[in-house]
Amino acid sequence: MNYLWHIVNMAGIYAILAMSLNLAAGYTGLLSLCHAAFYGLGAYTATLVMVDVGFDFLPALACALIVTALLSLMIALPSLRLRGDYFVLATLGFQIIVFSVLYNWVGLTRGPYGISGIPVPKFFGLEVDSVAKYALFTAVVGGLGLGVLWLLAHSPFGRLLRAVRDDELAAAALGKNVTHVKTIAFVLSACFAAIPGALFAGYMRYIDPTSFTLTESIFIISMVVIGGAGNFAGPAIGAVLLVLLPEALRFLHVPDSVAANLRQVVYGILLILLMRFRPQGLIGEYDFE
């Protein structure tokens, strides 16, 4: 039973993560390769504040949101002056730099050893101390975040994002400050990634830099692209599919040593086939054309 709840937890965390990237990639057309970096910044900030300062989960989450917002703003300002593949390359650069800092700044992050002993989150005095309770906790915290995301996506601001994505020039001609809009979308998307970051840290109760690599960024992009970008539910469907896929391989009795690589092969082939035959993903509204 715990196994099922574990899958629910991971699917929930990745669904929120993919939906947060969707705000930048799907709604605004900013294909960012440093989303795992923001996920990691959220996880590390929340963890450090909980372990070293002794904060509870919710105040720690607030700190994580603030730090991620500031750092993503620092990344957005130079990157968003660039367009197309230059932007992608700049975000890739930041992904590598953030990973490098998490890995090498041993004094702050304990580097490759990771941080263990993350306390069990408390939610208004209740200890979230079982896998099933954590699934509920993820649903509540994530649900609040997604509620805000839904309001954003369906507000006039959400419409403005899609306008910038579909025709930047036309949006600018209508008097919209395109760079400003993109910056806000990018920072908000990063902040929403800090929520699953903190949830992941509280759930695993141990984090190390290998959870926040370039491969992870590519994995999150695959979820958005496979489920369908620019659609509210698409990335969630992509996330659930990609989390369930390795579990399916487990039932086919593929040995663990092979499974990790085989999984990546399947993701890669899915990505190629989708781009070739259905670039908008399963239920998406935006096809990166």
Add this chain to the structure above:
Amino acid sequence: MSELFVQLLLNGLINGCLYALVAAGYALIYNTTRVFHVAHGVAYTAGAYLSFYFLVRLGWPLWASVVGAILLSGVLGASMEWFLYAPLARRRSSLLVAFLSSLGFYTAAINIVALVFGNETQVLRAGVSGTITFGGVIVTKIQMAQALVAGLVVAALLLGLGRSRWGRIIRAVRDNPELASVMGINLFAIRTAVFAAGSSLAALAAVLSALDVGMDPHIGMPALLTAAVALIIGGIGTFGGPVLGGLLLGLVQALVVWQISARWTEAVTFAVLILFLVFRPYGLLSRRQRLEEQAA
């Protein structure tokens, strides 16, 4: 200080020669096709593993293994164009779509290599060993071979691109693909040739590097990333620029090893990229670009 410094600088320069070789191949592909070709890393990994397979598993002589690896990687590059990019280019897909399929191909191919050969490091012993000493500076014979082969091949490539008929055709496609095809140039044949040649250069660099430090399936990504950074800081649209960029990155990394620590080389490489993107997005050897092609 001086001897250590000269030694590190020389090591950096030799690494830079290998970066320049990968970057030259990458520039050949990027400048003519404008594909953000992440799968270039696959050609690199494939080059190393093919030579390993021929030399160690089949027991071929070194020269035959290297030539075989280079040729097969060229075929691999051409097939990427046929099966991956040409269908998208015919549909006039955006850069992002080509980039995402390239990313998908990289992920799938690298993990297939890992499934076949394992994730661990493999060594490629060619029976070349020994060092040469100049004053206090030591150079291994493999390093000498790296610098010589990479230098000669890059020089020949640049000369060919500048002076030969083929070079003129490639530059014509780079400058304006539509106009070139109106002039009777078969665009997709040129694209295929460029993918094949670029992939072969990556494979050569991979073999040269593997002879020294061995290989694992994931070596392709850092090699590709360094090449992409070298292309941007050297100047997109130029062929000499990325070569210069590669050499510069080799030297910068040597300075990082000397002054800070080897652990930070990757971060510094990308910090250099971001500085260039912000302050000089058109690179060292700038060429004036059409407005829609400018970075910022």
